[in-house]
Amino acid sequence: MTSPAEDAIVLEDVTFAYNGEPVIENVAIRVRRGERLGILGPNGGGKSTLLRIILGDLAPHAGTVRVLGRPPAAARRTGKIGYLPQRVTAELSFPLDVRRVVEQGVAARVPPWRPLGEQKHAAARALDLVGMAHLADRPIGRLSGGQLQRVLIARSVAAGPEVLLLDEPTVGIDVAGQQQFGEMLETLRREMGLTVVIVSHDLATIAASSDRVACLRRTLHFHDTPNGLTPAVLAEVFSHDIAMIDAHKDCPPTTDPGTGPETGRAESSDTTPGCGCGGTR
DSSP: OOOGGGEEEEEEEEEEEETTEEEEEEEEEEEETTOEEEEEOOTTSSHHHHHHHHHTSSOOSEEEEEETTBOHHHHHHTTOEEEEOSOOOGGGGSOOBHHHHHHHHHHHHSOTTSOHHHHHHHHHHHHHHTTOGGGTTSBGGGOOHHHHHHHHHHHHHTTOOSEEEEESTTTTOOHHHHHHHHHHHHHHHHHHOOEEEEEESOHHHHHHHOSEEEEEESEEEEEEOGGGOOHHHHHHHOOSOOHHHHHTTTSOOOOOOOOOOOOSSOOOOOOOOOOSSOOOO
16 A cells, blocks of 8 residues: 555546446556556446546546545646547647647646746757657648657646646557657656556557556456456456457567547447557457
8 A cells, every 4th residue: 555645646436427327436546656557448448537537527426536635626727637638630720830839738737927938948848858859840730640649748748747648649650659659658757757647448558558557347357567467357358359369468568658538428449459569450
């Protein structure tokens, strides 16, 4: 049991339902400061709902949630939580360059009296940490998918949050890009002291980017290190065939973490978890 000072996020017996239908039930998780927690589960299993509860967008129907010792909404108002939703498309329609997109993220999360030069420095540092400083003048609409994710991560952390929440961060990124993304995320954690929570249905993303894993399908099925993710454990979480997972159990892991909002409607079920080796599903 960790002490309150060591805990970045605490959920105790959290339950939430849409229209009377439970989405998550009696979920209890503690995330230590500086830890990377991966939340793995099928689409529609409650992962993004749980993330929105941690953000303070949704209030649990039962149980308690604390982020950095505060109610989630209070922690978010003080800029302590950085968040990257699943799909961010609005920026692509504006003629903004990379630097301006990140600077806007800083301006939206810091007090107006913070010196402009300090804001620009924070944005420049974030771009450097994610390896995008050399593209600071490029229009945001001319970036690749992986480059765009890096810029959006930089915007999420530039104001100096203590907690970073990522929703399905590696969707649309190939295996090589996932590995680079994982290395970048570890750099951010090390340099900025971030606590990171990653939500994904992708086994490779979670196993390679997390210190501990929570397997969620309405209830918490597993909460331990990635090494404990056996086919038997995954069979409890995923309703479809896990033969692919078993077949690729000896594949070398990718070194990846990754990064989007849920609307409150049921998640789609048109994807399946991958092993990350690039083989046939």
